[in-house]
Amino acid sequence: MALAVRMRVPCRALLCAGAQLRGAALGRPEWAAGGGDGARRFASLRVLVEPGAEGRVAVMKLKNPPVNSLSLDFLTEFLISLEKLENDKAFRGVVITSDCPNVFSAGLDLREMYGRNPGHYAEYWKAVQELWLRLYLSNLVLVAAINGSCPAGGCLMALTSDVRILSDSPKSVIGLNETLLGIVAPFWFKDTLVNTIGHRASERALQLGLLFPPAEALQVGLVDHVVPEDQVQSMALSVMAHWLAIPDHARQLTKAMMRKATADRLIKQREADIQNFVSFISRDSIQKSLQIYLEKLKQKKG
Ligand SMILES: CCCCC/C=C\CCCC/C=C/C(=O)SCCNC(=O)CCNC(=O)[C@H](O)C(C)(C)COP(=O)(O)OP(=O)(O)OC[C@H]1O[C@@H](n2cnc3c(N)ncnc32)[C@H](O)[C@@H]1OP(=O)(O)O
Numbered sequence: 300m301a302l303a304v305r306m307r308v309p310c311r312a313l314l315c316a317g318a319q320l321r322g323a324a325l326g327r328p329e330w331a332a333g334g335g336d337g338a339r340r341f342a343s344l345r346v347l348v349e350p351g352a353e354g355r356v357a358v359m360k361l362k363n364p365p366v367n368s369l370s371l372d373f374l375t376e377f378l379i380s381l382e383k384l385e386n387d388k389a390f391r392g393v394v395i396t397s398d399c400p401n402v403f404s405a406g407l408d409l410r411e412m413y414g415r416n417p418g419h420y421a422e423y424w425k426a427v428q429e430l431w432l433r434l435y436l437s438n439l440v441l442v443a444a445i446n447g448s449c450p451a452g453g454c455l456m457a458l459t460s461d462v463r464i465l466s467d468s469p470k471s472v473i474g475l476n477e478t479l480l481g482i483v484a485p486f487w488f489k490d491t492l493v494n495t496i497g498h499r500a501s502e503r504a505l506q507l508g509l510l511f512p513p514a515e516a517l518q519v520g521l522v523d524h525v526v527p528e529d530q531v532q533s534m535a536l537s538v539m540a541h542w543l544a545i546p547d548h549a550r551q552l553t554k555a556m557m558r559k560a561t562a563d564r565l566i567k568q569r570e571a572d573i574q575n576f577v578s579f580i581s582r583d584s585i586q587k588s589l590q591i592y593l594e595k596l597k598q599k600k601g
Pocket residue numbers: 365366368401402404405406407408409410448450451452453476477480482483484485575576579580593596597599600
């Protein structure tokens with residue numbers, strides 16, 4: 300219990316209070332309970348939560364079409380959802396997957412980082428930090444069922460999980476590709492990658508902005524399993540059962556022991572990190588890079 304308190308993330312309550320206000324401002328109910336599972340099945344506009352197995356596992360489906368970009372509204376809804384699950388003692392594990400075909404998540408929403416004002420950038424970055432801290436320090440067992448493309452912020456989200464299962468498809472590439480956009484992965488993105496695949500492999504992956512196809516992602520240790528597309532969720536539930544066989548308190552203490560120092564680096568300098576982001580993203584040269592990248596994405600279609 301003491302651990303659970305220690306692992307709580309500062310400012311979380313603040314952000315969630317803000318999040319609820321945001322939801323109210325959008326003029327919709329926060330949660331609509333439905334289905335035979337009553338309150339255990341719930342949904343916001345962009346996140347579906349369904350029971351996974353034996354009432355102790357939930358499946359969170361990211362549903363922000365077309366590509367599950369991590370917009371501010373999406374982050375807000377995701378964080379409220381996660382908080383609900385963390386606070387429900389019945390749940391011990393969560394599978395995170397996508398409801399959008401061929402894409403797990405396109406990462407941070409580029410429209411939140413382009414052509415906005417400094418106040419907006421600061422609000423957005425605080426929500427991104429919160430997402431990482433809440434997921435990275437979660438007491439729940441988190442399994443990422445990565446059923447599609449998983450670049451940058453999508454990869455960061457997957458990296459916070461305890462286990463990653465990737466679908467064996469040419470579309471399912473994963474990595475921190477920030478340099479390809481002319482931007483730089485922040486230190487806590489980098490730390491999370493280093494903690495997963497080691498220093499040398501991270502250095503190469505980050506500098507080159509590598510997006511690994513399934514076999515290479517498995518080889519470098521970025522994911523733990525590669526399975527056919529239609530088996531991603533069943534594999535996630537089966538891996539989850541293995542992890543849930545471990546007593547929670549021992550597993551949670553061990554997870555905290557492994558991750559706390561990394562999280563603390565950001566916690567100690569959250570405000571400075573926000574200011575750093577705002578000044579970096581506001582630069583004309585960076586805005587230009589983002590503009591070019593967004594145009595390229597549009598041209599790809601036409
Ligand atoms: C030194 C100090 C450092 C301090 C740090 C400061 C700042 C930097 C940190 C920033 C960290 C950034 C992290 C990120 O996550 S950046 C986002 C990176 N994401 C990507 O590169 C992915 C881009 N998207 C794609 O490659 C593809 O869309 C796809 C995910 C492979 C899916 O392909 P497909 O199914 O063919 O869909 P479309 O490409 O046609 O896209 C459909 C529409 O969605 C729009 N889109 C795509 N991705 C994003 C996105 N990330 N944000 C917003 N919108 C996105 C795309 O433009 C299409 O829109 P349209 O229908 O209006 O044309």
